[in-house]
Amino acid sequence: MALTGYVGRKAGGVLGQVGELFVIVLEGLRRTWDIRTWWWEFVAQCWFLARVTSVPVLLVSLPLGATVALQVGELAWQLGASSATGSAVFVGLVREVAPMASALLIAGAGGSAMTSDIGARHIRDELAAMEVMAVNPIHRLVTPRMWAASTVAVCLAPLVIVAGAAGGYFFNVIIQGVTPGAYFDGALSLVVTTDLIVTLFKAWIFGFIAAAVSCYMGMTCATSPVGVGRAVNKATVVTFMLVFAMNYVITAIYFLAFPPKVL
Template sequence: MAIGGRDEFIGTSGLRHVGRMASLAWDVARYLPRKPFQFREFIQQAWMFASVTILPTALISIPFGAVIALQLGSLTQQIGAQSFVGAASALAIVQQASPLITALLVAGAGGSAMCADLGARTIRDEIDAMRVLGISPVHRLIVPRVLAAMLVAVLLNGLVSVVGVAGGYFFNIVLQGGTPGAYLASFNALAQLPDLWVSEFKALLYGFVAGIVAAYRGLHPPPGPKGVGDAVNQTVVITFLLLFLINVVITGIYLQLVPPKGT
């Protein structure tokens, strides 16, 4: 059944939509082990996500790493702690910047494309036709798309971490006259493997959330082509809000449970 426009989505029926998205997430988990797995669809969707996000992600991660390194380099020079700029910038990039950049690109580029595709299928009655034929749209279309979003998010997060740290290293050494040995030594002294694990976990969860929101809005767009466009806009906005909220929660829990290296 088609859902109304933006006003209905953000109004008194908001909790009902949250419940339906949670139900869709449960259906995805329930259909995941069922056979046959749509491997070809999964590969096609993973390539779609990667093709629309990999270049913007690489280009965005360079200035992000540069800004963080330059800002932290300037701050550490003021307080006489230049030797810690490598650790501070690398941890900021790996723990915070990389997952958030990944989230923005996966939701803004991949999620919007996924929502538009499913929305177009919905208004053409393809989804209803699949149900009439006894084919589950969740098993056939949603599960491979959500898994593709999760996989690409994890891979892009690793790419952003590497490019961001390398960009921060370059700009700190070239523009601020930092010492390569001190940059790397401080990074090795304070960074730890759980920092990377929590970053990848964030990316995995972000990909899942982006896929669920995009799938839900794509399966329930307002009527007509304009409704699909509105659903795409809603997908991006809602996903951004959820991902930033999740980032705050996970970061707070991680900092409470995992002690800093050297303590």
């Protein structure tokens, strides 16, 4: 009975946190139309996120594309189909790597900063002071951050694709000696327009999730510096879990609607 009660309390606590997260998200979306109240904060957050994620995403994507080309290229070389490496690199980058890499960098670099910023405001009672002045802290702080994170995530996805393709090009063409024409012909043979659309949609959803979770953790953290640090760690972990789960759901639905093309 004691174990059952403990599990029930834990499950109730988790469901309560999920409900609070949805309340914050819906409240943040409710006044999205009032752009004048959050436009400049949105611009500042976009600039901040672009500044802290653009270089890391390049440093991650270049070796990632080369690694995919290395793993696939060796096998394709033995089978006499080395030009197929370009297809594997581009399909992997477009369908999975680009939205995941952009979301994880948004969560790791930008989301942690969001959580610590809002958490610091929370422990200094700035959020309560905003409410006293009839300013909704969710509309003023959370709404621009959610839209900024989703916008920057969409902009980072093409950057991941280009950088990863450059890394794959270096290994497949420069190292293995495949002709550039064969590399790019194979790269574009399996990628279709719907792949790019779904990739950008994924990046938008993942960035939105990262910002929503980060803001929620900051607004509900314990009122101490230790609480802010724990909230930052928790926000990053929860974001990663939600992003991976949502990626599986979206990919499964997409493959059911548009089965992968076979050469």
